[in-house]
Amino acid sequence: AVAADAQAGRAKALQCQACHGMDGKSRLPEAPHLAGQVESYLVKALKAYKTGARKDEQMNLMAKPLSEADIANLAAFYSSLKP
Template identity: 55%
Template sequence: MKKLALVVLGATMSVAPLAMSADPAAGKAKAAICAACHGANGVSAIPLYPNLAGQKEQYLLKQMKDFKSGKRPDPVMKAQAAMLSDADMANLAAYYASLK
């Protein structure tokens, strides 16, 4: 039981600093290029592109990391994600998650 508690605590601590340090205001400033496809407020006017507003922060962060690594293949998003640091992705995820 103690080992399980340590594993859970360790996993929580490795994610918590990223979530706690995410800056939605910095994400908003970085989101200008995203608006071309995903809309100015994360709501796309084009059905082909998904809405980002109101999505869960961890989901958005995972998708961006998967695009960057190539785990989720999409040539356009891979190129966009390649320009983002881990902090940029965390900030963007925090920003879009904060929208309704």
């Protein structure tokens, strides 16, 4: 386990913003809102996208290079935002 760092997650989220926004509000009909989402659910989702257990062309590409720390930080960042 790694200590989550929402500030580091914010920096990493620059690559997520085109679809999910820096505010965690979806920019596309097929992308979910992430603001205020359950942190442990976001970790689970990103891990599943990284391994390919959960399939989505775009998200598999985005999640593949993420480290365990990146995932924890992104989940901490997006879960901390006001929905």
